[in-house]
Amino acid sequence: MKTKSLLLSFLAITFFIVHVNSQNVQQIPNGIKSTTQSMDIQISFCSPRTVRVYKTPEGSSFLKESLSVIKTPENTDVSMKQQGDIVTLKSSALQVNYNAKTGKVSFSDLAGKNLFTEKDYGTQFIPFDDAGNKTFSVRQAFLLDKDEAIYGLGQQQVERLNQRNHKHFMRQRALFASVPIIQSTKGYGVFWDNYSPTTYTDNPQEMSFDSEVGECMDYYFMYGENADGVIAEIRDLIGQSPMYPLWTFGFWQSRERYKSQREIMEVVDKYRQLGIPLDGIIQDWQYWGPNTNWNSMNFDNPEFPEPQKMIEHIKGKNAKIMISIWASFGPNTKQYKELEKIKALFNFTTWPASSVDSWPPDMTKPSGVKPYDAYNEKARDIYWKHLNRGLFSKGIDAWWTDSTEPDHLDVKESDFDIPTALGTYRSVVNAFPLMTNKGIYEHQRATTSDKRVYLLTRCAFAGQQRYAANTWSGDVVATWNVFKKQIPTGLNFSLSGIPYWNTDIGGFFNGEYTGEATNKAYHELYTRWFQYGTFLPMQRSHGSGVKKEIYNLGKKGDWVYDTEEKYIHLRYALLPYLYSTGWQVTSNAGSFLRALFMDFNEDKNVHDISTQYMFGKAFLVIPVTEPMYVFSNNNKWAEPYENFNKTGTQKVYLPQGTTWFDFWTGETFNGGQTITKDVPIDIIPLYVRAGSIIPFGPKVQYSTEKKWDNLEVRIYPGANGEFVLYEDENDNYNYEKGIYSTIKFNWNDSDRTLTISDREGKYPGMLNNRKFNVVIVDTKNGIGDTFHANTGKSVSYNGKAKTFKF
Structure with missing residues (x-):
């Protein structure tokens, strides 16, 4: 093993350090392509303010189709000038300098002020065996100004808004929604277009993205001049956000969980009786019955004997109903059987691991629940077919797409070798939430234009804004420290x-609070949240744990009740x-x-x-x-x-x-x-x-x-x-x-x-x-x-x- 490791290290070093004589630069529409340092490099303007930098090993024929980027490059006037090893490309808003000897790319404004730069010899393609596919791990290092602040990277549950001097392992998992986009106080943004587990590192020496799998090194530089301009470029590149229905901006009540149709109807009735505004009620999991029937998308639980009556009752009270759906299926569901036939199920442990509802889970009785291959178009068709028949046709208004990481328990490295419709799971894991929410959004849009899609989802990737998805920060714990983290987490x-x-108001897990709804310590935290x-x-x-309906926390005249009522009216x-x-x-x-x-x-x-x-x-x-x-x-x-x-x-x-x-x-x-x-x-x-x-x-x-x-x-x-x-x-x-x-x-x-x-x-x-x-x-x-x-x-x-x- 030591000999093999030394050999790979030698190959990696010779691959990206040895200088080569070939420094050919060829002008192409919107940019240039060149070969140097054993790499083919293409720099192209997608618009006057957005530039794609695309690097592959020399002689590679790989052509990438992005899952996130939907923009067709504009015809952009780009001038080219070469002086020695430096090639300068200039649009009406931005200039790019390319060093034909080192392969370094840097960006500046039209006055020549430096904005962002790669590090000399900062690109690395390291040979990697991805379940039999001879590919690469990909790393790119950059240099930042000492005093610039960096933000973004999705949802990383951070204490500080500024992501300088941070290191994040970016792989989708509960509480973490990894989006490899940063933006700077200098008015630029960068999208690292890779879907494999990626490490972001910033230290006094460099900032870098390091992805486990990549046939190419692919990123987009966006110059907006200010933060709003950067976000405009991001949306132009990877999609705009649609309008959400007016009712989504009202107050929503939920609980883990309403165990019967009687319970959920009573909650809506009580809010109307009290005169407390309410627009939406959410039905959480297990309305489908046992875990082996997980996510059947039917009201198979006997406590929901008349689901149509329940839905009509809620709507009769002028409220909307959202319902929990998952990215996995129990072995007794029709979906599981259909997906199994087309080999569109992932064989790794997911939630719930046990067929018995107990804590800790009884692993002697496995549930057999498996996530589905959201990268597979036919699998997404099957998903919607049953969702439409079982729930949408009954009048469900919105979808709580839970566990869109998806949940991955007892993680083993071999789990990432599992094939998907788009490659190994390792190579596309971070795009799972994008693809599963895409399937629901596009199918509902194709079904009707009379009702806007609304998704509440637990994970996200770049471009997900175009699928009407409102991400929540996951099952956070009810503590003041966790509450405080939600602010910079949501901003990034x-x-x-x-x-x-958004976030679970009051936290999902009770943490150290006892006494449920009567705990005054919890009341203060809940009120501030x-x-x-x-x-x-x-x-x-x-x-x-805590039943958070306003009337369960207190009564009129209690500060917890009165304050919540005040802010709902606000x-x-x-x-x-x-x-x-x-x-x-x-x-x-x-x-x-x-x-x-x-x-x-x-x-x-x-x-x-x-x-x-x-x-x-x-x-x-x-x-x-x-x-x-x-x-x-x-x-x-x-x-x-x-x-x-x-x-x-x-x-x-x-x-x-x-x-x-x-x-x-x-x-x-x-x-x-x-x-x-x-x-x-x-x-x-x-x-x-x-x-x-x-x-x-x-x-x-x-x-x-x-x-x-x-x-x-x-x-x-x-x-x-x-x-x-x-x-x-x-x-x-x-x-x-x-x-x-x-x-x-x-x-x-x-x-x-x-x-x-x-x-x-x-x-x-x-x-x-x-x-x-x-x-x-x-x-x-x-x-x-x-x-x-x-x-x-x-x-x-x-x-x-x-x-x-x-």
């Missing part, structure tokens, strides 16, 4: 180009803002979760802030991530006490370059300073940027209960501002045909005038005449618990432009 995920992300969840793309309460008041932000995500490559550098990059203080973020363009959100009223000792929770005469405080950094309004009081503060905010249990520090225009919707029990015919429009003066109110039919794909309307609001701060522009577009059921109650925010009209002011100027609007002076 969003910075990877995928805009929809709920406040944070109000400012995520999906507000969803879920967990195991969520519904913000529906016009949320839906319009969703349109910006779809139409302009926007983002809900915005790391502070996205809007305030010139303020270097924000580059390493991991516990604050912008929610859309208006709100600065600072979740309270430390307990105030209950305390722990040696990681064990002491008897809780409450002292509500004492109010905790939170440090808040207000970024430079704008004035900030305290959302609750209307008080203003200059940016560029740290302030201290009082945070009683019902308050999350929340600030609004001067120049923001925010519409507030009516008080409702569900998202479409009332028309938006009398919205309150709150203007935060101190800077010019703009907002586009977006409206459509709420739940179909007619918007893709231009069937929607937008109304633009412009605030001119110097002369204090608001202009409401001509309405653009139309759709069936559109309001032709409406009123807006315009409020200029100050300390006299800070937000109340009804989230509507008693003052304001009521203006009528019939779709024609109007200007009002204040």
